[in-house]
Amino acid sequence: MSDESIISAQELRFSYGSPDDGKIVLDEVLKGININIRSGEFVAVLGHNGSGKSTFAKHTNAILTPSSGKIYVIGIDTKDENRIFDIRQNVGMVFQNPDNQIVAAIVEEDVAFALENIGIPSDEMRKRVDEALKTVNMYEYREHSPHKLSGGQKQRITIAGIIAMRPKCIVLDEPTAMLDPAGRRDVIETIKMLNRQYGITVVLITHYMDEAAKTDRVIVMDSGTVILDDIPSQVFSNVELLKKIGLNVPQVTELVYELNKCGLNLDSHIITEEECVNALKTILKEE
Amino acid sequence: MAILRTENLTYIYGEGTPFQKTAVDNVTLEIQKGEIIGVIGHTGSGKSTLIQHFNGLLKPTSGKVFFNGVDIWAGKKVLPDLRFKVGLVFQYPEYQIFEETVYKDIAYGPSNMKLDKDEIKRCVTETADILGITSDMLNRSPFELSGGQKRRVAIAGVMAMRPEVLILDEPTAGLDPRGRYTILELIKKYNKTTGCTVLIVSHSMEDMAEYAQRIIVMNQSGLFCFDKTADVFARSEEISQMGLDVPQITKVFNELKKSGIVFDDEIYTVRYAKEKILEYISRRDGTGLCSKI
Numbered sequence: 150m151s152d153e154s155i156i157s158a159q160e161l162r163f164s165y166g167s168p169d170d171g172k173i174v175l176d177e178v179l180k181g182i183n184i185n186i187r188s189g190e191f192v193a194v195l196g197h198n199g200s201g202k203s204t205f206a207k208h209t210n211a212i213l214t215p216s217s218g219k220i221y222v223i224g225i226d227t228k229d230e231n232r233i234f235d236i237r238q239n240v241g242m243v244f245q246n247p248d249n250q251i252v253a254a255i256v257e258e259d260v261a262f263a264l265e266n267i268g269i270p271s272d273e274m275r276k277r278v279d280e281a282l283k284t285v286n287m288y289e290y291r292e293h294s295p296h297k298l299s300g301g302q303k304q305r306i307t308i309a310g311i312i313a314m315r316p317k318c319i320v321l322d323e324p325t326a327m328l329d330p331a332g333r334r335d336v337i338e339t340i341k342m343l344n345r346q347y348g349i350t351v352v353l354i355t356h357y358m359d360e361a362a363k364t365d366r367v368i369v370m371d372s373g374t375v376i377l378d379d380i381p382s383q384v385f386s387n388v389e390l391l392k393k394i395g396l397n398v399p400q401v402t403e404l405v406y407e408l409n410k411c412g413l414n415l416d417s418h419i420i421t422e423e424e425c426v427n428a429l430k431t432i433l434k435e436e
Numbered sequence: 437m438a439i440l441r442t443e444n445l446t447y448i449y450g451e452g453t454p455f456q457k458t459a460v461d462n463v464t465l466e467i468q469k470g471e472i473i474g475v476i477g478h479t480g481s482g483k484s485t486l487i488q489h490f491n492g493l494l495k496p497t498s499g500k501v502f503f504n505g506v507d508i509w510a511g512k513k514v515l516p517d518l519r520f521k522v523g524l525v526f527q528y529p530e531y532q533i534f535e536e537t538v539y540k541d542i543a544y545g546p547s548n549m550k551l552d553k554d555e556i557k558r559c560v561t562e563t564a565d566i567l568g569i570t571s572d573m574l575n576r577s578p579f580e581l582s583g584g585q586k587r588r589v590a591i592a593g594v595m596a597m598r599p600e601v602l603i604l605d606e607p608t609a610g611l612d613p614r615g616r617y618t619i620l621e622l623i624k625k626y627n628k629t630t631g632c633t634v635l636i637v638s639h640s641m642e643d644m645a646e647y648a649q650r651i652i653v654m655n656q657s658g659l660f661c662f663d664k665t666a667d668v669f670a671r672s673e674e675i676s677q678m679g680l681d682v683p684q685i686t687k688v689f690n691e692l693k694k695s696g697i698v699f700d701d702e703i704y705t706v707r708y709a710k711e712k713i714l715e716y717i718s719r720r721d722g723t724g725l726c727s728k729i
Contacts, residue, residue: 408710408714422691430697
C-alpha cells in the first residue's frame, strides 16, 4: 500500500435535484462525508438501503458530482469535465445486475468494448482482452455467448472488461447480490486476487457481512454520513450499533457477543470462523 | 392428506432436440398443509423448474402432480382454479407491478377471481394489514415506494388471492439485512395467521435455518433430500460440496466436532449455539452462567 490517494472526498454533500433546475430539493443524500482511500487498499462500504453508499460510489467515477464539497479521484477534481475520461479509465464500476452490463453477443467482444472506445490499437487490444479473461479465469469462454453463462460468470466478464482498461481502482456496487453462493465465492475470490496480486484498489459495496469481514477496512454509512471507518474486527465489535442501523455482524461475532453478555470473556474482535473455533476450544476443553 | 404431492415427476427441456436437458429427474415428494418449506439447490439444480410444476406452469414430461389429492392435469377444470390456489411469487416481483395505485395493484389478482367489490376490498385491506402496508400507502403510486416496500406490495398481490399454497422464489434477493428480516418475518406471520402452506426458494442457509421446518435440497436435477431442517444441516459437509453455503455457525460446530468437542444436536442458529455452549459449561462446572437464556 502506498500513500498515493486514489479517492479523496472532502466535506462531500449531495442532493438529488437542485434549487437551480427548478426541481424540488429532496433530502440530502450525502451530508458532508470525508473519506480517503489510498492506493492498494481493499475497502468495504456497508449501509442499509438508502444510506447513501451507492450515491457515494457514483461520485467515484464522476457519474454524479458533488452539490458541495469536493471529491478528488486519482488527484483530479471530478468537476473538471475535461478530465472525466482520465477518471473513468482509472476507476471502473461494476453494478448489481450482470444482465444490464453486457453489451456484446460474444464474450471477448464485450471485454474489448471499452478498449475500442478509448482507441487501443488492435494487437494491443487482443493482448489485453486475453490477459483480462485469463485473470478472471474465463478465457476458455472467450468465444461463447454471454447470455448462456451463469450470473457469476457474467460478473467476471464484466470485471474483465474493466481490468482490460488497466484501471487503478475498481468500485463494485453489490456485485454478488443476484448470484448464488458458488457465483458469489468466485466473484469475491477474483476481486481479492486483483487486489492482492495486481495491487488494484478495490471498493466493495455489499450487504454481506462475511464479504466485508475479508477486506482490510470497513466504512459504515448511515443516513448520508460515515459512522464507522476502521479495520473489520474493530467495526464488527460494535454489535449493538450495527444492529440499530439495520445491519448485521458475522454470525461468529454475534455468538461471541451473546456469550459475553452471559458472563463469558471471549475476544469481542472475533470475525472469522477460525478465530471463533479456537476461542471456543479454549473455553470448552476440559479443565 | 398431503396438500401437494409429486409422483416420479420428470421434466425434460427441448426433448428430441440437440439441447435436450433433464431439468427435474424422477422427483417424488409430499408437502403437508401449513408447513413452511425451504427449497435450496445450486443454479441449474432444477429447483425453479420443480416449483413451476406446483401451479401448473409446466406440464411434467412424465410423472404426476397432485393438489389436495387431485391430479392437476387430469381434467380441464382443475388448472384455472389451481392458479388461484397455488400462488407463485417470482424473483424480483416488484418489476411486475404495473397499476397506478398500490390498492389497485394488490386488487388485480382478486379482481380476476370474479369476487364482488366488498370481497375484493376485504382481501386487499386484510393482506395490506398483515404486510404492514398502511392505508396512506394504498392510495399512492407503487413507483414512489422504496425497494423493500415495492417488494411487499408485489407479494401482497399474490397473498390477496388467498392461495392455499404460497411459493416465493428468492423473496429477499437484493435486500439489506433489515429488509430481509422484515420480509421473512411477514411471511412467517402470514403463515401463522392464515395457515397457508409456504415454500421459500433461497440461497441463504442462514434464513432457511431460521424459518424453514423442512427443506427440499435439489442437486443436479434430482431430489438430494427432503427432511427436517436439523437433519438437513446434519449433512452440511455434503451440502457444502454441492456449491451451497452452510451457515458460519454450522461450520464452526463442524470444526469443534473434529477436535472432539461434540454436541448431541445439530447446531445451525446463533441462538441455539449460545444455548448449547452455556449448557455445556454449566454441566461441566456445575454452575449456571446465565439464568435467562
